[in-house]
Amino acid sequence: MRTVTIADVARHAGVAVSTVSYVLSGKRAISATTRQRVLDSVRVLGYHPNAGARALASKRANVIALVLPLRAGMNLPVLMQFATSVVATARQYDHDVLLMTADEGPDGIRRVAASAMVDGLLLMDVEVRDTRVPLLRDLGEPSVLIGFPADAEGLTCVDLDFHQAGALCAAHLAERGHREIALLGAPEVVYERGTGFAERTRAGFLAEATGRGLHAVAVPCEETYDEVASAVKLLFDAHPGLTGLVVHNEAAVGHVLGALRALGRAVPEDVSVVAICPDDIAERARLTSVLIPAEELGREAVRLLMAKLDGLPAGSILLEPRLTIRESTR
């Protein structure tokens, strides 16, 4: 069963090879009758263009690389949703997806780029000081990052708008009449690393709360139960009138609820809790939350990458956060 080539199609349809190519790519006008004849032959013979040959001749592989941080400890549901969305969206643009793990590091990126195996790259979970970022810059390979590195100048990045997410949570609590609220954030070290999203959430939260004349504080939060409990206790000791809590730390969310219970503060009767975390965690605990829009992230990332492949300029975008109201706020 020899594979069907474009020459077979051409012969079968009684036209030149180039004509078949033009019918398939639509890059030149072909008369309706010829076009139909060619398409019929394609169908009859079951022709599929050879990817290698096409890539070689056109200098376009029609493949994008998806670089995932496939290490333990990732938020898997988010990652999965994202990957699924990327694959599906890429297919819509007639592209396939090459899966890479972050642990091949910069070399892997250099390799696939230099071998023209992919036309562009999608990097998930970009860190603030990511070693791959400078490489990406001078490699000149079209790419889209999920997350913002320290210096995003000249790069295309997609992320949730954490500033607005923080603000949204503060606003939600304010509208419910809470006057004294707090943000329990990421562990200390995360802020020290200068991780963008933690910092931005905090800024948005404080700005919005202050703007609305609320009394607001933001404190970091470790992830073991004991540390969370003591942080919560300290918070209420210092601010007895606290009635609203925003938790931006998925690992700590459960412990915060436990700690509140231990302190005898009922949710949502005594204190309202808003989480910024993946949907499944919030769903399970019935928490009002701002979710990570993984699917939208994937879709937008691919869209932007495709635009870049077409030579269009593509700026970074921040996705608007959406608050889902559940049972933990009133």
Next chain:
Amino acid sequence: MRTVTIADVARHAGVAVSTVSYVLSGKRAISATTRQRVLDSVRVLGYHPNAGARALASKRANVIALVLPLRAGMNLPVLMQFATSVVATARQYDHDVLLMTADEGPDGIRRVAASAMVDGLLLMDVEVRDTRVPLLRDLGEPSVLIGFPADAEGLTCVDLDFHQAGALCAAHLAERGHREIALLGAPEVVYERGTGFAERTRAGFLAEATGRGLHAVAVPCEETYDEVASAVKLLFDAHPGLTGLVVHNEAAVGHVLGALRALGRAVPEDVSVVAICPDDIAERARLTSVLIPAEELGREAVRLLMAKLDGLPAGSILLEPRLTIRESTR
């Protein structure tokens, strides 16, 4: 920055293009001095072979497709471990991985195979009557399946040996002196679908138990708490002397423990529980368990596929189950 071609390397090293090719592929003997000169040039120029050209000329893409069931409700940790392992192992064989979702279905497989985009396929989560299996058969594309379809004749499959896993659980309980044991399996519909692994576990469990002269029963098990609780209750009503339980249903594991607690049966004091489930679930609940060896599965699957690509015959393999003893059995 034009890309470096093999001709550039040849010129730089003062040899013919074919010589460079042979140095790189090792398919013909090249003198040590020439080889070194070529390798130096490769390094100096930063040469990476063009994947498309290579694929076209050699009819080998050096890419394998990984078809994952990226739908909700999958066991994500297992899937992730598996994917990671596949990518890492493939890289060891100098191959890359094209990520596909099962929802492109048979057409997707036909497409990537016909376009010579991949050399072989890895399908995860194969169902008993999988529409892709007949296609795979007559497509003749090298492939390895994770899981066993109804008729595995002529196919290469890799899976945990569920029969032995069931037997292992029964044996473990028998050795601990339990005389009356039960298997809580998958939901009814799963058996009705004829899903292989559920059935095989049950068979192995019953065979081993019976062989050792134990009194054993196997019942299906739904996945909501209420249904699990009533199933557990019915089980103990019918078999008051029951002291050993095997749970082969990851979604129900937690509920089973809850139901036992509700019935006032302590684990492991009154009843020993063995689970067949992913490691993380068992780990969290401190359950003695047989885990799904996702990483090994990925590694073996790639190994088999590579063997097939080299034209070697590759039979199916069943991975030996391993029991991890934790705190739920005595």
Next chain:
DNA sequence: GTCAGGTGTCGAAGCGCTTCGAAATCATTT
């Protein structure tokens, strides 16, 4: 000194596709 048989290297022919310039065809205009 010649010849057989290795080694090591080269040149050229593709692999299947895209794309460019040119040819062929047809419809309009003068």
Next chain:
DNA sequence: AAATGATTTCGAAGCGCTTCGACACCTGAC
């Protein structure tokens, strides 16, 4: 009726690589 311009199709030249057959050289045997 010839010339012009559009429209449609063709042919051929690559894209960068692998691989086959051939050539050149060297060794050792006779």
